[in-house]
Amino acid sequence: MKERRDVFFAIADESRRTILMKLASEEEPIPISAIISGFGTSRSAVAKHIKVLEESGLVSTEFRGRENYISLEAAKLEEVYEWVFFFEQFWIGKIHKLKKMVEANYKKTNTKK
Amino acid sequence: MRPQIQILSFIEAPPHMVWRSITEAELISQWLMETDIRPVPGFKGYFKMKPMPGFDGHITCEVLEVIENRVFEYSWQGGWMKKPTTVRFTLEEKDNGTLLVLEHRGFEGILGNLLRRMMSGGWKKMLTQKIPSLIQAMS
Structure with a gap:
């Protein structure tokens, strides 16, 4: 068995979170091309992200016809407090940005005085 | 565990500066995303995220509570959020700065x-x- 990657590492990346959201909005496994079409990036970049997700157990892939089909392993995702985690990561990043912005603006108004 | 998010941050600036940054659309767009929100209870507006696969990026919101320099709360709904979620900012003056608490609930x-x-x-x-x-x- 492959060495498993940490789930938190897998979902720490925004592109990979986006892929998971896309998968969660579908009922059935979707072909890799459907994921790629929503991205402005190369096929190989998307394939790498999917490989990381697969190694962490968050998705599974199945070769059907000419394409790999990807499906979400929701049971695995449940380990990381479901979708709440996505928003948590989102807000942590945004609040950090807010803090930096307000503090920079405050310094500016102080030096003007 | 009740599904909700709570994030605390200490900002080295007075509450009124933080307040402007979380309630004025132009400032919000600099750290969060494009919006037309105004700190007026009942105001209905939007937030616009970068569209992603499976999500058009459109979020609707309604302002629920406004207490100047202290509390700003609005609903947030879009994409896979079938029911509105609630985003609440609470500000508190502390040690010449502001303690900001963000809560996002209703998942x-x-x-x-x-x-x-x-x-x-x-x-x-x-x-x-x-x-x-x-x-x-x-x-």
């Missing part, structure tokens, strides 16, 4: 979607073991 719709997926996937183990604890967490 029942998202959990609901996950439950539906579990059922369509036929995870019997999930049905018998995980769902009761999820329902408990939601109630």
Whole structure:
């Protein structure tokens, strides 16, 4: 068995979170091309992200016809407090940005005085 | 665990500066995203995220509570959020700065979607073991 990657590492990346959201909005496994079409990036970049997700157990892939089909392993995702985690990561990043912005603006108004 | 997010941040600036940054659309767009929100109770507006696969990026909001320099709360709904979620900012003056608390709750719709997926996937183990604890967490 492959060495498993940490789930938190897998979902720490925004592109990979986006892929998971896309998968969660579908009922059935979707072909890799459907994921790629929503991205402005190369096929190989998307394939790498999917490989990381697969190694962490968050998705599974199945070769059907000419394409790999990807499906979400929701049971695995449940380990990381479901979708709440996505928003948590989102807000942590945004609040950090807010803090930096307000503090920079405050310094500016102080030096003007 | 009730599904919600709480993030605390200490900002080295007075509350009124933080307040402007979380309530004025132009400032919000610099750290969060494009919006037309105004700190007026009942105001209905939008937020615009970068569109992503499976999500057009459009979020609707309604201002729920406004206490100048202290509390700003609005609903947030879009994409896979079948029911509105609630975003609440609380500011408190502390040590010549501001303690900011962000709370985002009401993820029942998202959990609901996950439950539906579990059922369509036929995870019997999930049905018998995980769902009761999820329902408990939601109630």
